[in-house]
Amino acid sequence: MIAASVALARRALRNALRRPQFLAPLVLFPTLFLAVNVGGLERTTSLQGFPQVDGFLDFQLAAAITQSLLLGGVSAGIAAALDIEGGFFDRLVASPTPRLAIVLGRVLAASVIAAIQVVYFLVLGLVFGASIQGGALGVLSVLAIGIVAGTGFGALGMMIALRTRNASTVQGIFPLVFVILFISSAFFPRELLSAPADVLAAYNPLSYIAEGMRQPIAFDNAIGPVLEGLAAAAGVTVVAIGLSVLALRGRLREA
Amino acid sequence: MSGDLRTIRALMGRGLNEILRVPGGAIPGVLAPTIFMLGLSAAFGKAAALPNFTADDFRTFIVPVGMLQGAGFTGAATGVNLARDIEQGWFDRLMLAPARRSVLLAGVVASACLRCLLPATFLLVVAFSLGVDWPGVGALALGALLIMGLAAAAACYATVLALRFRTQQAAPLMQVGTFVAILFTTAYVPRELLSDWLRAIADLNPVTHVLEGVRQGFIGDVTWAQTWPALVALAGLVGLFGALAVRGMRRQGR
Amino acid sequence: MQYPGPIAAIEVIGLERRFKGAVKAVAGIDLEVAAGEVYGFLGPNGAGKTTTVRMLVTLLRPTGGQALVAGFDVATQPADVRRRIGVALQEAALDPLMTGSELIELQATLHGIAPRTVRARGAELIERVGLSQAAGRRVGTYSGGMRRRLDLAMALIHEPEVLFLDEPTTGLDPTSRLTLWEEVRRLRDEGTTVFLTTQYLEEADQLADRLGIIAAGRIVATGTPAALKAEVGRPHLDLVLAPGTDLRRAHEVVTRFGDHRPVADGCHLSIEIARGAGDIAPILRALDDADVAVAELELRQPTLDDVFLAKTGEHLEGSGNPHSEAAAELV
Structure with a gap:
C-alpha cells in the first residue's frame, strides 16, 4: 500500500509541477496579501495589547503560511475533482489499488507542496527583514507544523472533492477559506480581535496552527504554543483523512 | 434605437443572462467582497483606534474597499468569461458581426458595469444592517458611478489579457491585477498611517483616488476636491485600457 | 438591352496564410465561385480548409494574396464582407444558457437588424430547420444535430449573399447529415451561393456544383465532380x-x-x-x-x-x- 501511495503521490506532484499556472496562485495571493497587510497595518504593533515584536512582518508571516496552505488544500481538492471528472479516478477504483492509498497519495503530495510553501515564506520573510527568533530549531518547528497542517488541508480538499465530484464547486469554496481564516487569530493577536472573531478564534484550530508557527518566528522556542500548533494540525489531519476515507467508501457504495 | 445601441444592449443582456440562469455560479463573486469586509474588520477592527485614523469605525472605513473589490472581481470575471467564449468559439460569432469592434467591446464591458452593482448592493445591505453609517443618497450614487467606471476599466484590462492569452488559464493574472490595484492603496488605513513604501505606491496608484472618491461620503462629506481626482483617474484608466482592448480586438486574426 | 456580366461571389488570387514560425497553412490558392453555385472545398484534416474559410470570412488576416467576397476585399473591407455573408463554423458555438429563439434574435441584432423586423423570418427559419418545438428551450439541451441546424438558421437570419459552411456534418449521425444536405440543396435552389468545406467524398459528390480539392495548403484540382472523375x-x-x-x-x-x-x-x-x-x-x-x-x-x-x-x-x-x-x- 505504501508503494501505491507513493506512486500516486508522485503522479499528483508531477501534475502539479507541470502546471505552474495552477501552483503559482497558492503563494502569489498570500504574498500580495502579506505585503498589503504589512504595508497598511504596520503601525498597529503600537496598539495597546499588541505583543512585543520586531516588526509586523514577523507577526504576519505565520498568517501568510497558513493562508497559503489552505489554498493548497483547495487546489488539491480541485485536482482530485478533475481526476474524478476526467475518469482517472474510476480507473484507479477499478484497479486493485488499495482504497486508502487513493486518499493517501493525494494527501502525501499536499505534504510535499506544503514543505515548499513553508520554505518559500520563510525565505521571503528573511529577505524582507523578518527574523526567525527561534533559529534553526524554530525553522524545524515551523516546518513540522506547516507540513502536518498542509497534509490535513489536502485531505479536507480531497474529502470535498469526493463529496461534490465537481471542480468548479470545489473552486467555489475558495471564499470560505477566508471566512475560516478571518475568524482565527492568524492575522491579529487574539486579545485585539473584534466580535465575534474574538470568541470564535479560541475554538478555531487555525488559531493554534498559526500561533504555533508564529511563536518560533516572532518570539522564542517556547514549547507550549508549538505543541498546541502541532496537536491542532495533527487533529485536523487525522479527522480529515478519516472523513476522506468515509467519503470514498460512500462513493464506492453508490457506484 | 440605433444599431450600435441595440448591439450593446443585446450583449449586455447576454452577460446578465448568465447571472439569472446560473445564479449558483454568481454567488461566490457576490459574497466575496462582503466576506472580505466582515473578515477584515473582525481581524483588524482595532486598527481604528490608531491615532489619526479618520473613521470611528473600521467597518465604515473598509466598506468602500469592498465595493471596489466587487467591481474588480466583476471586471476580472468578464475577462475570464471572454476567454471561455474564445475557447468555445462563441467569440468568432461576435467577431463576424459587421459592427465596429469598439461597439462589441462596449457591449461586453457594459454588462460588467451593471453586474458590479450586485456585490456592492449585497455588501451595503449587510453593512448598514450591522450599523455602518448611512452616507446619504448622493454619496451612494457617486459611489455607484465610480465603481461602475472601475468595473469598466477592470473589464477592459481583463479583456486585453483574454485576447492576448485566449485561455481561461490566464484567470489568476486577471484577478491578481485587479487585486493589487485595489489593495495597494489607502485600503486599510489613512495615507499618513501607511508604511513609507506602500504610501509611495498608493500615491502613484490612480485607484487610490477612486477609492477616496467612494469613501469620502462614508467618513465625511462629499466634496468636489475629492471627487474630481476620482473622475480623472477613472477617465484615464478606462481610456488607457479601453484603447488597448479595442486595439486587441482589431488585431484579432493577424 | 444590356446584361450585367457574371459576378463572382468569391474571387481568390494567390491567397496565403503563414503562421508564426510555421510552414504555410495555405500556400497560395486561386479559386472562383460563381454567384448561386454550391462550391465544395474538399480535403483531409489539416489540409488548410478551415484556415482558408477563416480568411474568407474575415476571422483571419491573409499574409499574402487577395480575396474578394461578394465584391469586397476581406482584408481592407471586412465590415462590408461581414454584412453579406452567413457563417456556420465547425464548432457551432452557441451559448448553452440561451434559447434557440433568443439566439436568433441576438444574431439579428449583432448584424444591425432590429429583432422585431426579422421576427417573422426568424420563426420561419426555425420552422424550416425543424426546431419549432425546441425554440423555447435552452440550447444546452439540444443534440449535436439540432445545434448545427440552429447554427444554420442563425447564419441565414440576415439573408446573406454567400453562405459559408465549415464541415457542417462532421460528427453528425447519418439522419442528421441527410437533413442538413436537404437544407443545402434547398438553399441552392433558392439561389444562395454556398461555400462548403468537407472531408467527406460523398458529401462533396452529392452537394457541390463545383469542387476544389485542397491538399497541404494547395488546390490540386478544380471542376465539376463529373468532370473531375x-x-x-x-x-x-x-x-x-x-x-x-x-x-x-x-x-x-x-x-x-x-x-x-x-x-x-x-x-x-x-x-x-x-x-x-x-x-x-x-x-x-x-x-x-x-x-x-x-x-x-x-x-x-x-x-x-x-x-x-x-x-x-x-x-x-x-x-x-x-x-x-x-x-x-x-x-
Missing part, C-alpha cells in the same frame, strides 16, 4: 480471385483488355475498361478459358477518392468510402 479515368472492374488461383496468369489475361490499376493485395485485380459493362463478359470468358476462378467482381465508376488519389498519390482518409478505408488499412 472523368478526368482521372474510365470505369474499372475490380476482381477478387478465388484462393489458390495463379495470380500471374490472371494478370496476363486481364492486361489484354485494359490498363492495370494499383491493387491492394495479392488476390485483388483492378483494370480500367473502356466501354463499361459491355467489356465484362469477354473478360470473364477469357479468365474462365485460362482456368482462373473469380470469387467476386464489381464494376466501379471513378470516385472522388480516385481523383484525390490521382492528384495527391494518397487516399482521402475518413472519407466514408469503403474502398479507400480498406486501402488505408492495408497501407
